[in-house]
Amino acid sequence: MATIPLHGLRISGWSLRARLLAGLIALLAAVCLVVGLVTEIFLHRYLIGQLDNQLAAAAGRATEAAQHPLPTPTYTGPPQIDPRHFPGPGQSIGTLVVHITAGEIDRSIIVDGSQSGSTVIPAAARTALQNLPADGNAHTMHLGSLGNYRVVANAVGDGIVMVTGLPEHDISATLVRLAVTIAAVAGTALLLAAVAGAIIVRITLRPLQRVGATAARVAELPLDRGEVALSVRVPDKDIDSRTEVGQVGVAINRMLGHIAGALANRHASETRVRQFVADASHELRTPLAAIRGYAELTRRSRDDVPPDIAHAMRRVESESTRMTALVEDLLLLARLDSGRPLVREPVDLTPLVIDAVSDAHIAGPDHSWPLDLPERSFVVLGDAARLHQAVANLLANARIHTPAGTTVTTSLSLADSGQVVLSVVDDGPGIPPVLLPEVFERFARGDTSRSRAAGSTGLGLSIVAAVVEAHQGLVAVTSRPGRTEFTIRLPLAVDPAGSQAVDSGRTEVVQLYR
Numbered sequence: 001m002a003t004i005p006l007h008g009l010r011i012s013g014w015s016l017r018a019r020l021l022a023g024l025i026a027l028l029a030a031v032c033l034v035v036g037l038v039t040e041i042f043l044h045r046y047l048i049g050q051l052d053n054q055l056a057a058a059a060g061r062a063t064e065a066a067q068h069p070l071p072t073p074t075y076t077g078p079p080q081i082d083p084r085h086f087p088g089p090g091q092s093i094g095t096l097v098v099h100i101t102a103g104e105i106d107r108s109i110i111v112d113g114s115q116s117g118s119t120v121i122p123a124a125a126r127t128a129l130q131n132l133p134a135d136g137n138a139h140t141m142h143l144g145s146l147g148n149y150r151v152v153a154n155a156v157g158d159g160i161v162m163v164t165g166l167p168e169h170d171i172s173a174t175l176v177r178l179a180v181t182i183a184a185v186a187g188t189a190l191l192l193a194a195v196a197g198a199i200i201v202r203i204t205l206r207p208l209q210r211v212g213a214t215a216a217r218v219a220e221l222p223l224d225r226g227e228v229a230l231s232v233r234v235p236d237k238d239i240d241s242r243t244e245v246g247q248v249g250v251a252i253n254r255m256l257g258h259i260a261g262a263l264a265n266r267h268a269s270e271t272r273v274r275q276f277v278a279d280a281s282h283e284l285r286t287p288l289a290a291i292r293g294y295a296e297l298t299r300r301s302r303d304d305v306p307p308d309i310a311h312a313m314r315r316v317e318s319e320s321t322r323m324t325a326l327v328e329d330l331l332l333l334a335r336l337d338s339g340r341p342l343v344r345e346p347v348d349l350t351p352l353v354i355d356a357v358s359d360a361h362i363a364g365p366d367h368s369w370p371l372d373l374p375e376r377s378f379v380v381l382g383d384a385a386r387l388h389q390a391v392a393n394l395l396a397n398a399r400i401h402t403p404a405g406t407t408v409t410t411s412l413s414l415a416d417s418g419q420v421v422l423s424v425v426d427d428g429p430g431i432p433p434v435l436l437p438e439v440f441e442r443f444a445r446g447d448t449s450r451s452r453a454a455g456s457t458g459l460g461l462s463i464v465a466a467v468v469e470a471h472q473g474l475v476a477v478t479s480r481p482g483r484t485e486f487t488i489r490l491p492l493a494v495d496p497a498g499s500q501a502v503d504s505g506r507t508e509v510v511q512l513y514r
Helices: 016-066 123-130 169-219 244-299 307-337 349-363 384-400 460-470 504-513
Strands: 096-101 104-110 139-142 148-157 160-167 345-348 379-382 408-414 419-426 474-480 483-491
Touching: 016 148, 016 160, 016 169, 096 123, 104 123, 123 139, 169 244, 244 307, 307 460, 345 349, 345 384, 349 384, 349 408, 349 419, 379 384, 379 483, 384 408, 384 419, 384 460, 384 483, 460 474, 460 483
Parallel strands: none
Antiparallel strands: 096 104, 096 160, 139 148, 148 160, 345 379, 408 419, 419 483, 474 483
16 A cells, blocks of 8 residues: 655644644545545445355255155166256246266356356366365355455265355455445545635634734844834733633733833843933033143144153043044944934935045045046935945945055946845955854954054944945945945935936046045
């Protein structure tokens, strides 16, 4: 019997509803099969028993007929059967009677309702009948074209055997009809059970579906940052602890309560930290400005200052400048994190990019700064100062972390999605793969191959990510040795078909950096 491997059915990919329904149908089919087989077996045994009783009666009539020899007084040989009595009175149609003398068939007949009867027995069947043991027990024998017969052989004299048989085709036909009937009834029952089972399973699994829908709604909530109002819960009707689904619902609600508490604590902590950073940054601006002022005043004094004091004051002024930049970056991030709205006005990215690249060229004359800008400009809605800072940070990042002679290409293009794409590509050493996932995190720094000599604070790229997110855009990075690309995608405020061409003055600047 062929078997189907379970992995071929891919049951693991079925839904719970399909599994339950398939299991129910399989169980009912197995029950119907067992009932059908047991019924067929017992009915076959019963019918064979009935046939054996009929066979015994037929054999008795045939034996009775064989015991009436021919009335020939002068005949001295073995008793011969009287044709007038053979095969005996009252034999049913299809009865097989064979008279064997000394191992040879001398007369055979199959009752067919006529006076003479049929005597055509296949040769193979004749051989089998001659070899049948005369033990008086019933045997099932296949007689070629005659089909299966239930036969019995009885010795009726010296060297004389009488074989009697009854056909089994009525039994076979009855068993076939029963099998067809059982199959039809079982098929109908399985169909009805499948429909009813589908309805019952659907109704039974509705609470589980509602629990799953609750989990799906929670999964769609933005839980990674900001204040999260986690008010979604499993409905009260699905949290009955007496049921398995209710126990799952109770556990999910308890888990959601813990998550809501953890998120609230996290938001409160972030708020306190953000407020502290904002307050500290704001308060540090004044003393830093004073330190810078006094350092500049000392440096510009007409009085002679010892060289060591002059050097110390220059270092004080330099570090205060660096700290001021760090404080300004922290204050900007705190404001962006708090969700303060930015200025929303049309910003032409083409002149903004040109100005940023011009500044980068002045700051890094040992780098190459080509521009790849379209003939038409792209306008977005946003804060021009913040967008300029984002572009400048990307260019500064490329300048600081790449060696002299590196080419940094800045380009603007239009994506198929209708967004404007700003790319900054350099052919420097690249970003280590372990740093790529966290390159936009705050205070993230590269390895020693990416120099910090210029005083990087580790906040530049995080400011880029925060500014782009505040403008409903996306920022991404790809890097390998010899090519690092930062990409900013921003939604357009004006259809590019209606944007204006770059003015002649800007075109000259573009040509300068190409």
